[in-house]
Amino acid sequence: MMFPIRLEQVAFRPDGRRVLDNLDLTLSGEGISIVLGPNGVGKTVLLKMIAGLQAVTEGRLLWGDNGHPVERIAMVFQQPMILRSTVLDNAALGLRPLGLSRRACEARAREMLERVGLNHRAGHSARLLSGGEKQRLALARAWAVQPRLLLLDEPTANLDPSAVEAVETIVRGIRTDGAKVLMTTHNLGQATRLADDIVFLADGRVQEHAPARQFFARPESPAARHFIQAELPWRIRFDE
Numbered sequence: 001m002m003f004p005i006r007l008e009q010v011a012f013r014p015d016g017r018r019v020l021d022n023l024d025l026t027l028s029g030e031g032i033s034i035v036l037g038p039n040g041v042g043k044t045v046l047l048k049m050i051a052g053l054q055a056v057t058e059g060r061l062l063w064g065d066n067g068h069p070v071e072r073i074a075m076v077f078q079q080p081m082i083l084r085s086t087v088l089d090n091a092a093l094g095l096r097p098l099g100l101s102r103r104a105c106e107a108r109a110r111e112m113l114e115r116v117g118l119n120h121r122a123g124h125s126a127r128l129l130s131g132g133e134k135q136r137l138a139l140a141r142a143w144a145v146q147p148r149l150l151l152l153d154e155p156t157a158n159l160d161p162s163a164v165e166a167v168e169t170i171v172r173g174i175r176t177d178g179a180k181v182l183m184t185t186h187n188l189g190q191a192t193r194l195a196d197d198i199v200f201l202a203d204g205r206v207q208e209h210a211p212a213r214q215f216f217a218r219p220e221s222p223a224a225r226h227f228i229q230a231e232l233p234w235r236i237r238f239d240e
């Protein structure tokens, strides 16, 4: 079991600049956790550390009981990585390394394309897909490997509302299939729709980690109240 994931006193100081500092966070293996916080606060760095794409040089990142990530992790970025090949090949990308036969890979990839509504495009060039379709393809590729942990870095930035809704439905499906989801977003509506819990980063550390409902109804820190007020398209006052 690789949960809980624990970050203890994690710091990230590129060129002496204090980005993350004394960051403590514990993540359970259930539900959808959404990381919120101002631009440049270190949300992407945090996800990359958990994905193993950014070394933890200060502090500790611990996985469950034995200290190592022993189950599958998948990550999808804001700009989906798309190979110059067919939609089907792209969906199958993570499967060959798992030792499946070519036929089994194709069958599974087709099943995933069906789930994300792209099966009719299987033979088309993936480069020609729209932004929303590319993101659904990236999610199909991640879903195909049946990850225990899915990391999503602003997966719906720059997508129109119907594409956003499609991505949210897929994310819920992956969660229901047994993945823990850790994602970032700038879309507070999305955070209220998807999140079980909110991790609010500001000033280099976790300022609040609370159930989503509680976070949005009664944010504890002034930084969180200010962040929510600034991000919402309407005015809101919190009882002090």
Ligand SMILES: Nc1ncnc2c1ncn2[C@@H]1O[C@H](COP(=O)(O)OP(=O)(O)O)[C@@H](O)[C@H]1O
Pocket: 014, 015, 019, 037, 038, 039, 040, 041, 042, 043, 044, 045, 046
């Ligand atoms: N590999 C790196 N080397 C140096 N600085 C980095 C590196 N990765 C991120 N940063 C810096 O860390 C800060 C946080 O970045 P990021 O995690 O992308 O913020 P955000 O919360 O917007 O996702 C930024 O100032 C960024 O320039």
Ligand SMILES: [Mg+2]
Pocket: 043, 044, 045, 153
């Ligand atoms: Mg980012």
